[in-house]
Amino acid sequence: MQTDNFDKQIAEKLKNRRLSPSGSAWERLSNQLDEVDQSKRKNKMVVLGYVASILLLVSIGIFYLKGETNNLIEFSKEEILTKTNIKVKENEILETTIKEDIQPVVLAKTDEVEKNKATTKTIDKDQDIKLTQKEFNKKIDFVKAEIKDDKLLAIKQELTKDTVVVQKIKTVIPTTKRIYVNADDLLYAVTHTSEEVKEYYAKYNINRNDIIDTVRYKLRKSNLKIDPEVILAEVENAIDESYYQENFMDKFKSKLSEVIVAIAERNN
Amino acid sequence: MKIISLHTKSQQQRKKAIKGDREAQEQIFNEHAPVMLSICRQYVKDIHHAEDLMLQGFLKVFKNLEKFKNGGSFEGWIRKIMVNTCISYLRKKNHLEFTDEEYQFNDLITHNVENTSVEDIQKLIDALPDGYKMVFNLYAIEGYKHHEIAKKLSISESTSKSQLFKARKWLQANYIKMNRIKDADR
Numbered sequence: 001m002q003t004d005n006f007d008k009q010i011a012e013k014l015k016n017r018r019l020s021p022s023g024s025a026w027e028r029l030s031n032q033l034d035e036v037d038q039s040k041r042k043n044k045m046v047v048l049g050y051v052a053s054i055l056l057l058v059s060i061g062i063f064y065l066k067g068e069t070n071n072l073i074e075f076s077k078e079e080i081l082t083k084t085n086i087k088v089k090e091n092e093i094l095e096t097t098i099k100e101d102i103q104p105v106v107l108a109k110t111d112e113v114e115k116n117k118a119t120t121k122t123i124d125k126d127q128d129i130k131l132t133q134k135e136f137n138k139k140i141d142f143v144k145a146e147i148k149d150d151k152l153l154a155i156k157q158e159l160t161k162d163t164v165v166v167q168k169i170k171t172v173i174p175t176t177k178r179i180y181v182n183a184d185d186l187l188y189a190v191t192h193t194s195e196e197v198k199e200y201y202a203k204y205n206i207n208r209n210d211i212i213d214t215v216r217y218k219l220r221k222s223n224l225k226i227d228p229e230v231i232l233a234e235v236e237n238a239i240d241e242s243y244y245q246e247n248f249m250d251k252f253k254s255k256l257s258e259v260i261v262a263i264a265e266r267n268n
Numbered sequence: 269m270k271i272i273s274l275h276t277k278s279q280q281q282r283k284k285a286i287k288g289d290r291e292a293q294e295q296i297f298n299e300h301a302p303v304m305l306s307i308c309r310q311y312v313k314d315i316h317h318a319e320d321l322m323l324q325g326f327l328k329v330f331k332n333l334e335k336f337k338n339g340g341s342f343e344g345w346i347r348k349i350m351v352n353t354c355i356s357y358l359r360k361k362n363h364l365e366f367t368d369e370e371y372q373f374n375d376l377i378t379h380n381v382e383n384t385s386v387e388d389i390q391k392l393i394d395a396l397p398d399g400y401k402m403v404f405n406l407y408a409i410e411g412y413k414h415h416e417i418a419k420k421l422s423i424s425e426s427t428s429k430s431q432l433f434k435a436r437k438w439l440q441a442n443y444i445k446m447n448r449i450k451d452a453d454r
Contacts, residue, residue: 006381006436007408010393013386014409018302019309021319026297029323030290033330037288 145266208232214249215256222260224267234259279338286333293330300343301326304350310405311354313394325353351410355420358398381443392442400435407432 215228215235235255284292304325308318328349336345381389393401402421406412407428414432418425 009381011409013389017306017386019305021301021305032327
């Protein structure tokens with residue numbers, strides 16, 4: 001009890017005490033409060049900035065994703081058959097058929113080409129490819145250009161060799177179907193078989209490797225990345241057999257140049 | 269009626285202060301600063317130092333004014349903030365030590381300090397070791413319980429009790445010493 005009184009007396013004296021702060025006390029506190037307000041405002045601005053940038057990023061993301069989904073075209077999975085039949089002799093019909101959407105049919109009479117080749121390409125059904133509208137249009141334009149080139153060639157043949165060219169090119173309508181066109185495959189489709197090539201060289205005593213080297217050199221000069229074998233086969237196809245006997249290398253080089261220029265133009 | 273109107277006035281003052289009204293904040297400061305400075309002075313010997321701690325405490329008060337619930341005592345709320353500010357300052361500065369050193373105390377004879385000046389009492393408290401001072405201030409002046417002190421100072425309840433006991437003895441011993449010196453001077 002006595003100790004409690006001692007405590008109470010002390011507590012009472014101290015509780016009743018009032019100490020006046022210095023004259024500058026409020027001023028100092030006011031300055032500190034100003035600083036706090038400023039930092040609060042800054043923090044608010046920073047938070048608003050973060051929120052605004054997050055919203056902007058989200059809206060850009062949504063806009064971009066929406067745009068992407070609109071441009072994406074789902075192509076149906078189906079098999080596309082590319083068939084090239086070349087069986088051309090004097091006054092014979094050259095028929096090129098591309099199944100499905102693009103079906104250019106070229107009928108031509110030429111002097112002499114004796115080839116028969118059929119290429120069938122099967123596309124994996126499980127392969128899922130998505131193309132944007134832009135990419136799709138680009139591919140369609142490329143195919144159109146190829147068809148156009150074929151058409152021109154056919155007309156040329158008609159003018160020089162009194163042949164009849166009949167072309168039927170269906171309108172190319174962009175569809176949602178996948179189209180696979182391999183330039184090398186198409187080229188190869190119009191070439192000789194390896195047996196025929198071997199017979200050729202045996203007959204005229206020509207070293208085929210030398211010719212391949214020449215083709216490779218020419219291709220390197222032209223910056224074209226094409227298999228020399230394919231090019232050689234193409235050139236061999238185009239050279240008249242009768243010229244072979246006369247001056248093979250001269251004729252070969254000129255034809256090779258023509259083919260390389262044609263391919264380069266087509267690729268451009 | 270007068271009490272109600274005063275209460276409403278202080279509420280309006282606080283509302284303005286929450287919105288950042290400097291005038292209202294200054295009024296609150298002027299009203300409570302003398303008591304709060306006295307509290308801070310109990311913990312810190314230097315009056316300027318005590319004023320700095322008081323300003324820190326008021327800064328916290330104005331920052332957190334919207335958290336004060338109108339049901340309680342506003343002064344009591346500010347007091348708590350001031351005490352906590354002083355304790356955390358002393359803890360940071362490693363001023364808070366709970367010594368187990370045994371002093372040579374006389375038998376517990378209680379004295380009447382009614383006639384002693386508050387300055388002399390403050391001198392006695394200032395001379396207390398920090399641990400004793402802290403517990404004594406919290407228990408005897410602020411009215412905290414031992415378990416609350418234990419929690420606040422991160423000590424055990426028994427330590428709090430022993431510190432208080434030692435603080436009392438120390439104060440009484442020094443009070444006698446002080447009176448003897450005064451008597452000798454006369």
